[in-house]
Amino acid sequence: MNNHYDFTSIEQKWQQRWTEEREFVAQEDSSADKYYVLEMLPYPSGALHIGHVRNYSLGDSIARFRRMQGLNVMHPIGWDAFGLPAENAAIQRDIPPEQWTVDNIMTMKAQCQRMGWTYDWTREISTCSPEYYRWNQWMFVQMYKRGLAYLQRGPVNWCEQCQTVLANEQVSDGCCWRDGSQVVEKELEQWYFRITEYADQLLEDLDQLEGWPDKVRRMQQNWIGKSVGWTVSFPLQNSNEITVDIFTTRLDTIYGATSLILAPEHPLVETWVASPNKVNEVAEFVEDIRHQRREVRTAEDTEKKGVFTGHYAINPFNGEEIPIWIANFVLMGYGTGAIMAVPAHDQRDFEFSKKYALPIKVVIKPEVDSLPAEPNHAFTEHGILTNSETYSGLLSQVAQKKMGEFGCQKGFANKSTTYRLRDWGVSRQRYWGTPIPMIYCPKCGVVPVPEEQLPVVLPKVESAQLGQSTLANLSEFVNVSCPKCQSPARRETDTMDTFVDSSWYFYRYASPQCDYAPIQGDAVQHWFPVDVYIGGVEHAILHLIYMRFFTKVMRDLGLVQFDEPVKCLFTQGMVLKDGSAMSKSRGNVVSPDEVIQKYGADTLRLFVLFAAPPDRDLDWNDRGLEGCFRFLKRLWRMVYQVQGENTDGSMSRELNGKERALLRKSHQTIRKVSHDLERMHQNTAIAAIMELLNFAHEYLDSGEQCDLGLLKEVLETIALLLSPFAPHFCEEIWEIMGHAESLTFTLWPTYEPELAREEDIDIVIQVNGKIRSRFSASPGISKDEMEILAMEDEKTKVYTEGKSIRNIIVVPDKLVNIVVQQESEDDQSH
RNA sequence: GCCCGGGUGGCGGAAUUGGCAGACGCACAGGACUUAAAAUCCUGUGAGGGAUUCCCUCGUGUGGGUUCGAGUCCCACCCUGGGCACCA
Numbered sequence: 001m002n003n004h005y006d007f008t009s010i011e012q013k014w015q016q017r018w019t020e021e022r023e024f025v026a027q028e029d030s031s032a033d034k035y036y037v038l039e040m041l042p043y044p045s046g047a048l049h050i051g052h053v054r055n056y057s058l059g060d061s062i063a064r065f066r067r068m069q070g071l072n073v074m075h076p077i078g079w080d081a082f083g084l085p086a087e088n089a090a091i092q093r094d095i096p097p098e099q100w101t102v103d104n105i106m107t108m109k110a111q112c113q114r115m116g117w118t119y120d121w122t123r124e125i126s127t128c129s130p131e132y133y134r135w136n137q138w139m140f141v142q143m144y145k146r147g148l149a150y151l152q153r154g155p156v157n158w159c160e161q162c163q164t165v166l167a168n169e170q171v172s173d174g175c176c177w178r179d180g181s182q183v184v185e186k187e188l189e190q191w192y193f194r195i196t197e198y199a200d201q202l203l204e205d206l207d208q209l210e211g212w213p214d215k216v217r218r219m220q221q222n223w224i225g226k227s228v229g230w231t232v233s234f235p236l237q238n239s240n241e242i243t244v245d246i247f248t249t250r251l252d253t254i255y256g257a258t259s260l261i262l263a264p265e266h267p268l269v270e271t272w273v274a275s276p277n278k279v280n281e282v283a284e285f286v287e288d289i290r291h292q293r294r295e296v297r298t299a300e301d302t303e304k305k306g307v308f309t310g311h312y313a314i315n316p317f318n319g320e321e322i323p324i325w326i327a328n329f330v331l332m333g334y335g336t337g338a339i340m341a342v343p344a345h346d347q348r349d350f351e352f353s354k355k356y357a358l359p360i361k362v363v364i365k366p367e368v369d370s371l372p373a374e375p376n377h378a379f380t381e382h383g384i385l386t387n388s389e390t391y392s393g394l395l396s397q398v399a400q401k402k403m404g405e406f407g408c409q410k411g412f413a414n415k416s417t418t419y420r421l422r423d424w425g426v427s428r429q430r431y432w433g434t435p436i437p438m439i440y441c442p443k444c445g446v447v448p449v450p451e452e453q454l455p456v457v458l459p460k461v462e463s464a465q466l467g468q469s470t471l472a473n474l475s476e477f478v479n480v481s482c483p484k485c486q487s488p489a490r491r492e493t494d495t496m497d498t499f500v501d502s503s504w505y506f507y508r509y510a511s512p513q514c515d516y517a518p519i520q521g522d523a524v525q526h527w528f529p530v531d532v533y534i535g536g537v538e539h540a541i542l543h544l545i546y547m548r549f550f551t552k553v554m555r556d557l558g559l560v561q562f563d564e565p566v567k568c569l570f571t572q573g574m575v576l577k578d579g580s581a582m583s584k585s586r587g588n589v590v591s592p593d594e595v596i597q598k599y600g601a602d603t604l605r606l607f608v609l610f611a612a613p614p615d616r617d618l619d620w621n622d623r624g625l626e627g628c629f630r631f632l633k634r635l636w637r638m639v640y641q642v643q644g645e646n647t648d649g650s651m652s653r654e655l656n657g658k659e660r661a662l663l664r665k666s667h668q669t670i671r672k673v674s675h676d677l678e679r680m681h682q683n684t685a686i687a688a689i690m691e692l693l694n695f696a697h698e699y700l701d702s703g704e705q706c707d708l709g710l711l712k713e714v715l716e717t718i719a720l721l722l723s724p725f726a727p728h729f730c731e732e733i734w735e736i737m738g739h740a741e742s743l744t745f746t747l748w749p750t751y752e753p754e755l756a757r758e759e760d761i762d763i764v765i766q767v768n769g770k771i772r773s774r775f776s777a778s779p780g781i782s783k784d785e786m787e788i789l790a791m792e793d794e795k796t797k798v799y800t801e802g803k804s805i806r807n808i809i810v811v812p813d814k815l816v817n818i819v820v821q822q823e824s825e826d827d828q829s830h
Numbered sequence: 831g832c833c834c835g836g837g838u839g840g841c842g843g844a845a846u847u848g849g850c851a852g853a854c855g856c857a858c859a860g861g862a863c864u865u866a867a868a869a870u871c872c873u874g875u876g877a878g879g880g881a882u883u884c885c886c887u888c889g890u891g892u893g894g895g896u897u898c899g900a901g902u903c904c905c906a907c908c909c910u911g912g913g914c915a916c917c918a
Contacts, residue, residue, distance in 0.1 A: 215912080218834055222914045229918080248918060261918095300831090300916055329916045339918045347831095348916050420917060540913080610855070611842060617911095619842065627855050630870095637870090675846080684844065687854035694854090701871085764850055769899040771850060809898050814849055819898045 005636040007600025014728040023744045024118040026074035028526045035071040036527045037063040038506055040535030043080045044104035048111045050575045053592050054608045059534045060117045064724040065677045068748040074527055076509035077119045079105050081128035083498045084162055087432040090463045097432040115601045116727050123512045127501035134455035135518035136500055137437040141448045142557055148194045158186035164429045168422050169542045192423040195549045199224055199419040211568030216540045223541045225420025230404055233412045234313035244313050247335030252399040255388040256363035257340035260313050260324045264289040265332035282307050289328045297328055304329050304352045316412040335418045350378040363387045426497045431470035433495025441482035441489040450483050502543055503550040530566045537571035573617040590620055602726035603629045609682040609725055639733045642712035659710055665695045666714045667756035670749050673721045689722050720749050764815040765790045767799040783810040790816035
């Protein structure tokens with residue numbers, strides 16, 4: 001008998017067996033309900049870190065659980081293989097990025113296998129393979145044809161360190177999301193995806209996502225930033241044709257507008273500055289602001305600055321003539337790039353107008369008159385209109401509606417909606433990405449690469465050739481003939497943002513080999529929606545909004561037949577060590593390989609799932625890891641004590657009280673673990689299994705004659721319940737206990753309510769809500785009987801002696817609360 | 831400023847619907863086994879107070895409230911993490 005828990009050989013044995021028997025290869029099989037478990041695909045950065053281990057162990061616990069429940073599970077994985085870090089690493093090591101990436105994939109794939117995750121490796125994809133990125137290009141072309149991909153010159157976020165453009169979603173606090181360096185503004189011609197076209201759908205369909213955390217839905221809602229209002233055209237004075245359009249959500253305040261303010265980039269400003277009789281002061285100001293860094297300019301505490309243009313506009317409601325200014329705090333990128341300033345009712349306008357001595361005109365009064373006016377603040381609430389001609393006396397909401405109708409009728413106002421969301425800039429000035437399949441022809445202009453010529457293969461290069469414009473320097477890549485007119489033309493040399501790759505990869509898993517389309521419709525139809533998608537919350541906006549956008553585009557292209565791809569989203573917390581995220585610079589990185597070597601993959605899996613609720617941050621703790629190891633060893637030893645026993649005894653004979661209690665605990669545990677897995681509470685599921693083992697241990701140690709057959713039955717239950725978390729270990733003990741078939745093909749245990757039911761329950765006796773005593777009774781005892789037993793209790797008598805009983809509350813099977821007159825109340829009654 | 835989480839022992843964290851606060855694990859203390867150590871096992875472990883087996887009081891960020899009964903519901907506040915933010 002080998003009773004040493006040799007995790008290394010056990011894990012190798014079962015990994016080999018699982019691979020040989022192809023146990024996790026998913027087939028489209030309609031005889032069972034499908035279940036698609038998806039985790040965010042890893043970036044092949046070098047090696048798996050503990051965060052990956054947590055993410056994928058979580059997903060695997062669900063995949064194994066669902067498989068054992070008899071569902072037809074698909075659990076795929078792939079590699080988000082393109083990207084800047086690989087390119088930089090390759091330059092550093094003087095090897096081609098492809099080699100670096102492929103090597104990393106091999107390393108990380110081996111790590112995945114050592115962890116015992118049940119991936120269907122036949123569906124593995126890598127986004128840097130031409131078979132994959134070909135379809136990025138295909139979709140790009142489709143989007144171009146529909147006007148959803150377009151080329152535009154404009155200000156972009158430029159990261160000096162990465163030497164590339166970043167999307168708005170990739171900039172936070174004015175810094176690059178990858179390296180944290182300052183992002184600067186640059187003027188470049190770039191490809192964009194028209195995600196704003198889908199802003200409303202992206203917002204509205206959030207309601208469908210009931211299985212998503214509210215937090216993520218709110219974040220997306222904020223990011224889209226819809227606001228509904230009106231655009232109002234103010235004609236320029238002395239001009240019948242030219243108008244200044246402004247956007248407002250507070251049309252009811254328009255009688256209080258005392259100036260119009262334009263963004264320095266506003267087209268009208270350009271014409272004024274360009275005109276021969278320009279005002280120098282204005283031109284200088286505009287030039288000044290344009291050179292200011294965007295994050296400085298848009299910071300809330302930046303001083304408001306402006307300049308009067310010398311021009312006036314007419315308020316279409318009252319014909320009033322108001323000055324037109326230019327100011328730094330008005331942004332071209334939002335609304336119409338022009339606002340009406342209502343200093344009495346907008347804090348920013350208030351500050352601006354104070355500074356430049358513009359008039360402040362009150363047009364809204366609080367509904368409750370008594371509110372004291374704050375001298376340094378605008379009144380920004382809704383209220384009752386005043387100084388607003390026929391609208392005076394109306395409530396804000398009512399007035400808005402009437403004024404809107406009037407403006408629409410007269411043709412100077414329109415209902416309008418704006419969004420904070422900007423179009424997605426997808427051009428990257430780097431080598432290691434999907435080539436954008438576009439050709440510039442001097443005669444025909446922009447021409448997409450014909451579909452039959454896709455993929456545009458990324459040329460292989462040595463790292464020495466890498467640099468800012470690698471592709472641009474490869475003349476054999478750049479120089480092509482125009483697909484339309486055959487004259488010499490130039491290929492686009494930017495590549496796509498890698499977030500394009502990850503926006504639809506989960507569709508590809510359904511038909512990874514498909515070579516005539518990005519996806520095979522029936523396969524997608526079979527597997528979708530994704531039943532559960534697990535990943536870090538850091539993608540709440542980036543990836544998870546792009547992915548939804550792509551789904552809607554693919555739907556409109558006729559590729560899929562639904563609006564949303566993911567039914568349930570689960571965002572797991574980060575793994576911390578000593579209170580902060582693990583990072584090389586902090587030197588607090590824990591390597592999964594070292595842990596596997598010391599304790600085995602099962603202990604590691606168990607610990608990352610046990611130490612914290614999956615949705616919260618997990619603080620790494622070596623001692624906690626050891627605790628999980630001890631638990632497995634304890635279980636191992638007990639298995640050896642019962643391995644040869646027969647398990648068919650418990651049902652065929654009368655059990656004594658202790659035996660019934662053990663069986664009961666076991667069925668209660670089945671119930672709890674099943675329920676906890678349904679609701680993603682892996683931590684409490686594992687705790688419950690530990691409790692059952694403790695219970696079994698007590699039974700064994702109780703000194704009396706034990707039914708080892710019954711005990712074995714309980715340990716078999718543990719093997720089943722624990723297998724989603726510690727699969728190799730469980731396979732091994734399952735085999736030791738005499739089972740030939742892999743746990744993968746064994747059904748999840750079901751609990752018998754009859755056996756799980758308590759025989760005797762503790763009923764609590766409270767007096768005035770305080771626990772004073774307790775008694776034991778059978779479940780289902782009548783309320784009357786509970787009351788009688790409670791009143792007969794000795795301690796009850798002590799606390800109720802001489803007091804009048806006002807009420808008795810009986811909660812079936814739980815407690816009796818006797819409410820007596822308080823002493824202080826007695827005093828009062830005298 | 832607006833919108834969301836979170837605050838429970840020495841630590842990580844439990845507590846299905848308002849019904850025994852502190853499951854499970856760690857740490858710590860004492861004990862058993864051992865020549866010894868490791869490993870393993872047993873006992874104890876929220877705070878305070880009294881008692882030889884037991885009992886009492888307090889206790890889930892703070893202050894109020896609802897309720898027979900509140901970690902859980904309501905109001906106000908404090909701390910903390912995250913998202914958005916000169917967005918018209």
